[in-house]
Amino acid sequence: EPEVTQTPSHQVTQMGQEVILRCVPISNHLYFYWYRQILGQKVEFLVSFYNNEISEKSEIFDDQFSVERPDGSNFTLKIRSTKLEDSAMYFCASSALGSETQYFGPGTRLLVL
Amino acid sequence: AQRVTQPEKLLSVFKGAPVELKCNYSYSGSPELFWYVQYSRQRLQLLLRHISRESIKGFTADLNKGETSFHLKKPFAQEEDSAMYYCALSSYNTDKLIFGTGTRLQVFP
Numbered sequence: 414e415p416e417v418t419q420t421p422s423h424q425v426t427q428m429g430q431e432v433i434l435r436c437v438p439i440s441n442h443l444y445f446y447w448y449r450q451i452l453g454q455k456v457e458f459l460v461s462f463y464n465n466e467i468s469e470k471s472e473i474f475d476d477q478f479s480v481e482r483p484d485g486s487n488f489t490l491k492i493r494s495t496k497l498e499d500s501a502m503y504f505c506a507s508s509a510l511g512s513e514t515q516y517f518g519p520g521t522r523l524l525v526l
Numbered sequence: 527a528q529r530v531t532q533p534e535k536l537l538s539v540f541k542g543a544p545v546e547l548k549c550n551y552s553y554s555g556s557p558e559l560f561w562y563v564q565y566s567r568q569r570l571q572l573l574l575r576h577i578s579r580e581s582i583k584g585f586t587a588d589l590n591k592g593e594t595s596f597h598l599k600k601p602f603a604q605e606e607d608s609a610m611y612y613c614a615l616s617s618y619n620t621d622k623l624i625f626g627t628g629t630r631l632q633v634f635p
Contacts, residue, residue: 417569444621456570456612458622469622504570513558513577513616515623517570 415439417518419505425524426495434490434521436505445488446506446515447480449473456504462488495525528553530615532626539603540634547598547629549587549613557615559589559596560623564610573598573611583607603633 418437426432438445447459460470462480479491488507492499502522506515529552539545551557561573574582576589576596587598596613610630614623 455627456625461621514572519569
């Protein structure tokens with residue numbers, strides 16, 4: 414069964430550095446999402462992406478964040494200048510046209526020191 | 527504002543006991559409700575959604591618009607049901623999922 418994959422599984426970075434989190438959605442899916450979960454808190458929506466543009470974003474998704482689909486398979490989340498409070502588990506998800514079901518990746522645990 | 531509330535952080539039961547994981551929501555329109563489950567060291571996965579009205583792994587959930595609830599129930603818990611359970615809400619005009627804080631279900635032998 415196809416799955417969403419994410420790399421890396423863990424990333425440690427220094428405050429102020431740029432990080433790029435990568436996701437490979439399920440191949441025939443057209444809607445892509447990023448969520449994050451700070452330790453001990455709820456899973457929070459960051460952004461949704463469809464047809465090569467952002468369709469919705471949350472207040473968390475400020476100018477420090479960007480998303481891109483650089484080729485036909487990858488979907489990336491870039492944090493331009495990381496802050497301590499960006500430390501969290503970041504989940505990518507994708508869904509097919511006409512489906513409400515979002516399929517989640519295993520997550521990338523980001524630690525900002 | 528859209529909100530999902532799961533009042534219990536932890537629910538512990540013995541195998542064979544009934545289970546009810548509570549979920550209440552706040553939304554002014556017509557919501558779509560989901561239950562996602564995360565087993566140990568695995569990814570979030572959809573357990574069930576209210577529009578399909580199905581039973582998955584013995585779990586059911588009924589949307590009660592009067593009480594704005596979508597409680598997850600299973601008559602006889604199994605050890606393999608031990609996991610983190612998240613209630614989530616969406617709506618027709620948005621794709622984003624709004625999650626509750628989750629309830630950890632522990633089923634003891």
